[in-house]
Amino acid sequence: MENDFNSIxxxxxxxxxxxxxxxxxxxxxxxxxxxxxxGVGTTATxxxxxxxxxxxxxxxxxxxxSEQELNILVQNGKLTPDTLVWRRGMDGWTFAxxxxxxxxxxxxxxxxx
Numbered sequence: 160m161e162n163d164f165n166s167i168x169x170x171x172x173x174x175x176x177x178x179x180x181x182x183x184x185x186x187x188x189x190x191x192x193x194x195x196x197x198g199v200g201t202t203a204t205x206x207x208x209x210x211x212x213x214x215x216x217x218x219x220x221x222x223x224x225s226e227q228e229l230n231i232l233v234q235n236g237k238l239t240p241d242t243l244v245w246r247r248g249m250d251g252w253t254f255a256x257x258x259x260x261x262x263x264x265x266x267x268x269x270x271x272x
Contacts, residue, residue: 211224211246212229212245212258213245214229214232214242214244214245215243215244215252216232216238216242217237226260229261230264230267230268233264233265233268234268238264240254240256240270240272241254241255241256242254242255243255244258244261256272
């Protein structure tokens with residue numbers, strides 16, 4: 160009988176751990192989706208959505224790309240921190256890891272810079 164109680168006790172403990180972990184994941188997802196990168200305000204996000212970026216994907220120039228399209232490319236591994244990107248207003252092509260608006264997408268997809 161004592162063993163049964165310990166098993167139930169462990170199951171309850173496990174269930175509580177899962178609930179706490181889920182709360183932590185939800186909190187982190189909320190924070191990541193609403194984070195602001197230094198130097199990136201709503202103006203920069205609006206510019207990203209309006210102007211779009213161009214990227215060198217598989218040896219070809221792609222774009223203009225919306226934030227959603229960039230995110231899909233990140234998820235598919237086509238857009239990496241070493242991908243060259245450009246948009247109107249930039250001096251020239253640069254690595255994606257140097258563009259704060261795109262770095263946010265890498266962070267949201269757990270990709271190391």
